[in-house]
Amino acid sequence: MITSGKDSPKGGVSLRRFGSIGQVVARETSTILATFLGLLIVTFLIGRVVPIDAVLAVVGENASAEVYNNAKVELGLDKPLLTQFGIYLVKILQGDFGVSNLTGNPVFSDIATVFPATLELATLGTLIGVLIGIPTGVAAAVYRGKWIDHLARVVGLFGYSVPVFWLGLMGLLLFYAKLGWVEGPGRQSVAYADLLSPVTGVILLDAAVQGEWEIFWDAFYHLILPATLLGFFSLAYISRMTRSFMLTELQQQYVTTARVKGLSEGRIIWRHALRNAVAPLVAVIALSYASLLEGSVLTETIFAWPGLGRYITNSLLNADMNAVLGGTVVIGAIFIGVNLLSDIAGRLFDPRTR
Amino acid sequence: MTALRAYLLTDDAQSRMQSRLGQAYRRWLVLRGNPLAMVGLFIVITLLLVAAFAPLVATHDPIEQNLAHRLQPMSAEYWLGTDALGRDIFSRIVYGSRVTLFIVLAVVVTVGPVGLLIGATAGYFGGWVDTLLMRITDVFLAFPRLILALALVSALGSGLENAILAIALTAWPPYARVARAETMVVRKSDYIAAARMQGASAFRIILGHVTPMCVPSAIVRSALDMAGIILTAAGLGFLGLGAQPPLPEWGAMVATGREQVFDQWWVAAFPGLAICICALGFNLLGDGLRDVLDAR
Numbered sequence: 028m029i030t031s032g033k034d035s036p037k038g039g040v041s042l043r044r045f046g047s048i049g050q051v052v053a054r055e056t057s058t059i060l061a062t063f064l065g066l067l068i069v070t071f072l073i074g075r076v077v078p079i080d081a082v083l084a085v086v087g088e089n090a091s092a093e094v095y096n097n098a099k100v101e102l103g104l105d106k107p108l109l110t111q112f113g114i115y116l117v118k119i120l121q122g123d124f125g126v127s128n129l130t131g132n133p134v135f136s137d138i139a140t141v142f143p144a145t146l147e148l149a150t151l152g153t154l155i156g157v158l159i160g161i162p163t164g165v166a167a168a169v170y171r172g173k174w175i176d177h178l179a180r181v182v183g184l185f186g187y188s189v190p191v192f193w194l195g196l197m198g199l200l201l202f203y204a205k206l207g208w209v210e211g212p213g214r215q216s217v218a219y220a221d222l223l224s225p226v227t228g229v230i231l232l233d234a235a236v237q238g239e240w241e242i243f244w245d246a247f248y249h250l251i252l253p254a255t256l257l258g259f260f261s262l263a264y265i266s267r268m269t270r271s272f273m274l275t276e277l278q279q280q281y282v283t284t285a286r287v288k289g290l291s292e293g294r295i296i297w298r299h300a301l302r303n304a305v306a307p308l309v310a311v312i313a314l315s316y317a318s319l320l321e322g323s324v325l326t327e328t329i330f331a332w333p334g335l336g337r338y339i340t341n342s343l344l345n346a347d348m349n350a351v352l353g354g355t356v357v358i359g360a361i362f363i364g365v366n367l368l369s370d371i372a373g374r375l376f377d378p379r380t381r
Numbered sequence: 382m383t384a385l386r387a388y389l390l391t392d393d394a395q396s397r398m399q400s401r402l403g404q405a406y407r408r409w410l411v412l413r414g415n416p417l418a419m420v421g422l423f424i425v426i427t428l429l430l431v432a433a434f435a436p437l438v439a440t441h442d443p444i445e446q447n448l449a450h451r452l453q454p455m456s457a458e459y460w461l462g463t464d465a466l467g468r469d470i471f472s473r474i475v476y477g478s479r480v481t482l483f484i485v486l487a488v489v490v491t492v493g494p495v496g497l498l499i500g501a502t503a504g505y506f507g508g509w510v511d512t513l514l515m516r517i518t519d520v521f522l523a524f525p526r527l528i529l530a531l532a533l534v535s536a537l538g539s540g541l542e543n544a545i546l547a548i549a550l551t552a553w554p555p556y557a558r559v560a561r562a563e564t565m566v567v568r569k570s571d572y573i574a575a576a577r578m579q580g581a582s583a584f585r586i587i588l589g590h591v592t593p594m595c596v597p598s599a600i601v602r603s604a605l606d607m608a609g610i611i612l613t614a615a616g617l618g619f620l621g622l623g624a625q626p627p628l629p630e631w632g633a634m635v636a637t638g639r640e641q642v643f644d645q646w647w648v649a650a651f652p653g654l655a656i657c658i659c660a661l662g663f664n665l666l667g668d669g670l671r672d673v674l675d676a677r
Binding site for chain 1 (some may be wrong): 657
């Protein structure tokens with residue numbers, strides 16, 4: 028990456044471009060596959076070190092030796108480790124994550140049910156983070172060392188230092204219990220629950236499509252506090268990165284050229300400099316989106332939000348390993364996918380990396 | 382004093398020791414010029430002192446229950462109130478600093494060397510060793526940290542030691558990355574070639590000649606990492622997977638105050654504030670140290 032720019036003549040690079048795009052795709056794909064395989068090895072191994080006896084969990088404490096052995100064979104636990112991993116791999120690829128001991132449903136369908144709630148939360152959170160974070164970051168870079176820069180820095184540092192579960196509790200205390208601006212924990216008020224026939228599972232969308240505005244606003248007032256909370260963490264990260272990218276761009280010579288040409292400062296900042304910062308920013312936003320899925324574990328616990336995060340913690344506290352590992356695989360796979368997408372997006376937005 | 386300053390700031394150092402001390406002193410001068418870093422340093426030193434002298438600072442026994450005085454608000458007797466079991470929150474926070482520091486130090490002490498060694502090995506050998514080790518690193522980096530720690534703790538069972546192990550297992554990859562990058566730079570240098578010609582084994586070169594070069598960046602990395610470790614540990618504690626009661630762990634303390642948060646807000650508020658201040662201290666100090674030690 029470092030050598031190609033300086034040493035080789037420009038023509039050489041463009042001649043090699045066709046070959047290199049194919050190579051890049053091949054390399055990316057193999058990296059993704061290897062990483063995903065690694066992920067499954069890790070979850071498989073975690074599943075093996077559990078002190079809980081998987082056979083006992085199925086047959087119960089009082090099963091006879093015969094029932095126990097039959098169940099063991101049925102679960103494939105009598106085979107060598109490598110064979111077991113092969114079986115696990117095939118099952119995961121078929122979307123078979125096993126059955127949850129807690130709910131009695133297949134883990135995959137459980138996750139499909141709870142996932143839209145998490146998606147709703149993380150999407151709105153990221154939206155808040157982007158809409159406030161990018162302008163803040165740009166302003167902090169442009170007015171470097173002024174009050175807005177310091178403010179952005181303090182907000183950013185706070186975002187890196189405050190525990191999400193504590194901020195959530197304090198938010199509930201202030202905005203729900205004391206001020207009454209928002210609704211409390213949960214996704215909907217009891218009166219409105221299950222009135223809507225689920226289409227996408229995202230309540231805001233479903234309600235809007237079906238014209239049920241009362242339900243929409245009820246869901247909105249439940250959503251806004253946890254989403255703002257996640258948005259704050261996203262904002263802290265996005266504004267900090269935007270500032271650093273913009274500082275780099277604003278020192279480039281093309282900015283000086285644009286100034287000499289007499290372009291307005293606003294045009295230089297928003298159309299020239301920010302445009303060049305878009306590629307790395309897309310990667311940052313993607314990463315923050317993925318990490319909100321992780322932040323949702325603690326947030327959903329606080330807000331009794333029926334999403335993937337709470338599903339994982341609930342399963343965890345009830346020693347439901349299939350569900351925990353299934354959720355881990357899903358979130359890990361999303362992480363890998365998002366990384367790949369941000370890579371591709373980076374290439375699309377920045378011609379220099381093509 | 383002036384003689385000492387002159388000794389430290391001279392351009393003409395007479396010994397290795399003098400030039401090293403001089404360099405350290407110059408760095409300290411830069412760090413001292415950064416007020417935010419100084420605030421961070423103050424917080425961290427306060428934390429260390431409070432942890433060291435916890436029995437002197439605390440006003441009550443952190444474990445002993447006093448149900449007659451449960452859920453008391455702040456008063457002269459109970460500075461930050463009491464929790465549902467009548468334990469003094471201030472004293473529990475003071476003792477909790479020991480738990481937090483223990484977790485942070487245990488994680489950093491395990492993770493630093495392991496990450497360094499893996500990164501240095503990958504960078505030194507290159508080829509398939511590098512590919513294999515970096516693939517493994519990527520897998521762990523691809524995992525969201527808290528989720529992996531959760532899965533590990535749920536498999537190993539909850540408890541302080543397992544929480545530390547889980548955090549350590551999720552925290553080493555960045556160190557390996559940094560160490561690999563540093564190793565790639567130094568592995569072609571003459572002094573490595575000289576060591577090799579003297580017949581030093583690869584093991585000896587990695588351990589004795591390569592790894593020490595990676596230490597400064599690892600220190601910066603760990604200073605910046607500590608806040609993250611504190612937050613992950615607190616998250617595990619909050620979910621009941623870290624330190625077990627009656628040990629006063631800050632995250633677990635927030636969890637116990639959760640039920641009464643609307644009526645007796647102080648039970649959850651103050652331990653969380655302690656986590657926040659500590660993490661902020663490490664972040665501020667880490668930021669300052671990065672500017673001083675790591676020009677990039």
